[in-house]
Amino acid sequence: MDVLKEILVTIKAYETIIIHRHQRPDPDAIGSQVGLAEILRKSYPEKQIYQAGGPVEGLEFLATMDEVSDDLYKEALVIVTDTANSPRISDERYKMGKQLIKIDHHPNDDPYGDLIWVNTEASSCSEIIVDFYHHNQAELQMSDEAARLLYAGIVGDTGRFLYPATTPHTLEVAAELMTYDFKTADLNRELEQIPMSVAKLAGYVYQNIEVDNNGAAKVILPQTLLDEYGIVDSETAAIVSLPGVIDEVLAWAIFVQQPEGYYRVRLRSKGPVINELAKKHHGGGHPLASGANAKNKAEVDVIYSEIQELCERFIK
Template structure:
């Protein structure tokens, strides 16, 4: 019995299924979570299928969350998509169901769930859900295809990142056969507000870059307030330093309301998730997140990036 068959058998065994994903969602988090919701609703119309979590305002154009009561977890199957670590699961009731399944594509450093499927070769959790549907014979519909396609596009950087494989493109092509406005989706994902454009200008003007291509920029609360940008909205500029040819790896330090820093780490080819793990974080080899609890730790993280690139050179 394959892992996909095991997952499908569990889905068939439960009347209520509640799907979670990670906090501060991106298109793949929403795409995999709600794409799975639409897939299961389409194939099992008599089951109750719900998605829970914070309705991120910048992503409500993709999908909305459901109202999920505590009582809904009684005897329910819970599935968590696109979430490597338990502390990052949005809505801590994920443990309140009868059975827990983890479906993810990040390194499996935090093994959880009664059943789990982690494929680090997949570009995205949405790719895994698409593969699951096709391999098990579940019927896709337009809405599920739209969400899963958005998730794949989001996590591959519009098919630019190294995680994009021939299988990724094959599955995306199959999703593209369904009826949804992919051009409108592409425009939506590629557009940003005027305030984000101004923030990008600030990043270009204030980015610090060393001789080996290590770069950083700090976004303070004062600065975010000045540009009227939320923490979630600031994620729109995470790829901005990488557009500069001399930049190889970079860190964006985003000050939080409590004075700590959320650290977004990115790299073109040098593996940087080890640095993230050293600082209360983790993620993909070239795209990770960490946490910093002082200005001194900010300096330490940037120095580690600089040292890594100096050693490589």
């Protein structure tokens, strides 16, 4: 039995299904998690389907989380979407379920779960959920709300179809989702809009970016700056892609200092593979889009020097 059929058989065997995603969610985390939940609610109205996790951090226009009591986990199937590493799963109670399924599009460096379906060729986990629906279309039903969420996830993780992970299949899936009853223009606008504070931070990024001769770039956002602008860490996601529009930039890191003092590192690249670098610094991700952590300014400097080396080798 192929894994997609096996996942469906497992879903059908449970009355209670609780779906998790990663901490600090982005549109694909919410889209794949709640999009799957909505497909299952439409297909199996007799089942109890929950979406679990912490705050959605500014993505309330997409979905909010359910209140899930501990006792519901005892006989539940738990599904985790869009989360490569188990420490990043939002709400540690995912361990309390009877069975665990991992569905993801990141490299499978942490193969947690009783059933695992990872497709690193997919643009997003939301695209994978649509593929799961297609594979089992005789038994599953798509809803308008599921389509809205999954479309948002694909748009978010492809950078509005600009990133290299976008394939003809991605566009076919997105086009199909657009045939359902939701307003794509309104949704795209909600995904695109930023508050004035983040717009001002974008100006700071462009004015303070440092780029070497090989296209290695960095921006450091100290906590004092974030406090001055009235910005929390989750809002900095909106400025991560900005250096990519600069001709001279090949790969870059945005170092976001946290209240505890360490730095969250957002890594992006137009060519050099950066996820192995990320793994060395308590992170991981895709070859061209990853995240890591730096405990102090010294590690910030180490990470930037490693990006410089990657860019230099890539050019040669």
